[in-house]
Amino acid sequence: MPANAVSVRDVSKTFRVYHDRNQSLKATVLKRGRAKYEEFWALKGVDLDIAEGQTFGLLGRNGSGKSTLLKCIAGILTPNTGSITTRGRVAAMLEVGSGFHPELSGRENIYLNGAILGMTKQEVDRKLDAIVDFSGVERFIDHPVKNYSSGMYVRLGFSVSIHTEPDLLLVDEVLAVGDMEFQAKCQEKFAALKRDGKTVVVVSHDLGTMRTFCDRAAWLDHGELQAVGRASTIVDKYADDNHHVHGVEGGGKRHGTGEVRFTKAALLDEDGREVTEIRPDQPVTLRMHYDAPRGFESPNFSATINTMHGQRMWAIIAQDRGFLPTRLEPGSGTVDIAIAGLPLQPAEYEIGVEVRGIDEPEPADSVQAISKFAMRRAAETYGGMLAIESAFVDFSTGLTSDRAAS
Amino acid sequence: MTVSTPPTARVTINLLKNLTLREVRSEYKRTVLGRVWSLVNPLAQIAVFSIVFGLIFGMQAEPGINSGVHSFPIWIGIGVIVWGFISGSIRAGMGALMANAGLLQKVALPRWVLVLSKVLALVFTFLIELAVICVVMALVGGWQIILTLPLLLPLLLVTAAFTLGIGLMLSVATVYFRDIEHLWSIVVQVWMYASGVVFPVSLVASKQAELDAQGVTVLGMPVPLLAVFEYNPAQVLLSMYRNVLYDFAAPSMGDWLVVSLWAVAALVVGGLVFRRFSRNIVEEL
Structure with missing residues (x-):
């Protein structure tokens, strides 16, 4: 039984929705207390365990609390009640290129972004070539990033993030960056993380990705956990449940x-x-x-x-x-x-x-x-975008190689 | 409560170094004069103050005790750059969280590092300005400046600790109450004049004696004019920098004690306030 990379225990999180957002001392003094607000429950009593080495998906509609949960796990938000325990180095990829300074060069920004994501200088030194190589912006690495195209900017940011090599990687909707070629590289990198036994937690609306990419998934609705289980099962449940929403x-x-x-x-x-x-x-x-x-x-x-x-x-x-x-x-x-x-x-x-x-x-x-x-789901389960009736039909094994014979 | 492995000291120091470098490198990018601007600004201020207070009002500074230098512009120059660092680093520190709102919303990092990196970036600028003053004083006052120069290091440390503490406190306060930023502009103006940047405190002392002789009181007490200056940590710091740089003399033990206590108090209170209130700032940004 592998240890838990993340344990979420009875976590609740509320946000204040201000009616009259008035961040001033005068208002505070006059109204004795802060402006009027309503509590909005972003998370309600969530219990969740994510085992080490799993690729875990968080599913739900907009405002269901999945991103809030991810930010709580990352330590960016603090839950009101309950506790979250994580093991090892955590890296959150909620945005690519966090802290990039437009006037600084690509190389300077790699060091800066690496430091922000928790890398030491030696670590960045060691990975610099790999980061530059992966991003595909070698030619412009000493130019200020403000001259980068948005694609180059995102690729460089993503490249630094993915090379953090954390024990636990938290990803929010950033799987789809760059062109097809870069996306393929990203998928490869994620697969490598998976092979190395790293834990990945993903928030995405893309059910196809969730199904193929994740081992297990949890479904959140209005801040409450609806179901946890095998990714394909949860994706199906979620898709089935959402059919009643129609008429745009x-x-x-x-x-x-x-x-x-x-x-x-x-x-x-x-x-x-x-x-x-x-x-x-x-x-x-x-x-x-x-x-x-x-x-x-x-x-x-x-x-x-x-x-x-x-x-x-x-x-x-x-x-x-x-x-x-x-x-x-x-x-x-x-x-x-x-x-x-x-x-x-x-x-x-x-x-x-x-x-x-x-x-x-x-x-x-x-x-x-x-x-x-x-x-609705087909009788069989398929990955990708299409659900075409298909089946495994033949099998061969133990063939001697032609090269060996000749 | 979120329990996770805290970053190691090396990671935090690297983060601090990189954020400080970001501030330092980006500040004068794309300007023709570059870093020279960091000297032009105080120079202009020194010129204005020298003309207004020295020439027009005819104010004088006592000659330097050991240096024998008698120059109002240099005397005021030390005041301007030290005050510039104190007020500037507090302002930068207090704006650190707001300026990095985007980062705070997306990355988990030790948040105090943002405030400290702003202060450190200004320490860097301050060091250049101090170096210029040192060179000028060595030319005018002689090589003896070397004897007291090492005292600048602990003095700088105490000054930075003091401004960091206040910066930490105000940075979280600003997130909750945006007014503080504007309120602070007024405080800084009053504080500057109460720190003896442009006139010697001896002038205040003589005014105080005059008032006491006339028997002017506030609520039955003598007017606390001189006291405002004497208990003001910025004034004490300024006079200590003037001791070292202008007089080539060691500041008194009493002054060291006062500013050290202020620095420790500011750091402890600032640190506690920051720890208590910085946890939920992302929701308020």
């Missing part, structure tokens, strides 16, 4: 001439019932409801399915498919799109819809996220 408030970004207005878009199952959660292998119909009070000539409809982060998973444009009604008569109506299946990982997705006259530069109506739906 305000519909995301909306623009267009207004000649046509979408009133609704929904997924229908095989029986024509509206559903807000589907399975990857389930055939569905996407029905768009519109209003065209004065009619509309040669409409070109399109629809998209996007992740909550706005990444496009699927798109279809009527013109490409030769689906071109000559006109929409005054009044309202619907357009149906048949979808054989959406082999996507469990998560929430948004539906975007658009209609414009053929070759018109301006859409009549375009809604970025008119509604949401939740993907």
Whole structure:
């Protein structure tokens, strides 16, 4: 039984939400005491053990308290009650490039940032080459960082952080920095930390990453611990629970001439019932409801399915498919799109819809996220972004190498 | 309560060194004159004070006891740079937490290091200014300055400890009450004149004698004019620097005792206040 890298015991944390934030002596004297405030419970009686060598995910909606918990573990925030014990060197990657000074060179900032993250000079000396190499900014290492592109800045900061080589690494949503190549390097580095038996605690909204990256996970809601267990189990539970959240408030970004207005878009199952959660292998119909009070000539409809982060998973444009009604008569109506299946990982997705006259530069109506739906988990578990039916089918072993024979 | 392995002394010292270097290196970046600015500023102030108080008001400083130097501008110069360090390092120390709000919200580090690094960065500037004064005095007053020069080290230590203590205290106070920053500007003005930066305390003593002779009282007591100066640690520190640099003489044991007590008291109270209140500052930033 490995020891615990982190033990969280009955931790509660409240924040004061001030009605009239008035940080002045006068107000304090006159009102006898601080300005009026309400207590907001960010964490309520959280108990959690994270074993050494685990990669642990913290899941939850915005404001669920996961970042607060991470900051409490890091020692940045102090809980009101309860205790948190950590073992070994802790490094928190809540931000990259903490304390970077824009006027100082990349090299000077490496030493500065390293010191802030708890490294000694000898340690930075030793790792300098590796840090510079990893960041990929060798050519500019003696230039002031204010001249860096945002990508270079982030890469350098990340590179210093990851080379802290702590026993316990706390990461908040910074897994996705830099370009594809750099991201691959980061993943490798995290994998190496894992192999070395280091403990990593990650906060992320990206369910796919959580599922593939973490061994175990905890799910927080309104500051309370909902469940702890195997990462894939917790991610599924979380995704299943979130299906009832749909109908995007305000519909995301909306623009267009207004000649046509979408009133609704929904997924229908095989029986024509509206559903807000589907399975990857389930055939569905996407029905768009519109209003065209004065009619509309040669409409070109399109629809998209996007992740909550706005990444496009699927798109279809009527013109490409030769689906071109000559006109929409005054009044309202619907357009149906048949979808054989959406082999996507469990998560929430948004539906975007658009209609414009053929070759018109301006859409009549375009809604970025008119509604949401939740993907339930497939029968089997997969990693990555797609849930495609697949299976291990063959196996061979003990083959003699050709090189040895020749 | 959060229990975690505290950083080792080496890590903390490295952090302190790097944060101090950041302050020192970045202060005059991209200026043509660079570090020379740190001398131009006090020089301008010395010139103004010398003209206003020395030339126009005709004020005089006693000749240096052992040095025999008789120069009002140098006498005032020592006052200006010592006072500049005292007020400057307290101001920088008290703003240290606010200035590093972003860092405090994202990284767990020993927070007092931020205040100390600000003070140390100013110690560096102060050392350069002291060196210039020493050279000037050696040229005007002779090589004998070397005899008292080593006393500068403990004196500097006591001064820095005093300003650090007050800086620690005010840095957390400012996080909770932003007004303090503005209030402090007024305090500093009054404090400067009460520290004998631009006129000798002997002038105050004669005024006090005049008032006492006239029988002027406040609430039945003699006007505590001279007392304000004599009990003011900054005034005592200033006179000690003048002892060493202007008179080439050792400050009295009484003065050493007074300023040491002030320094220890400021450090202890400042340290305790800081430890008690710095824990929850991130929520207030």
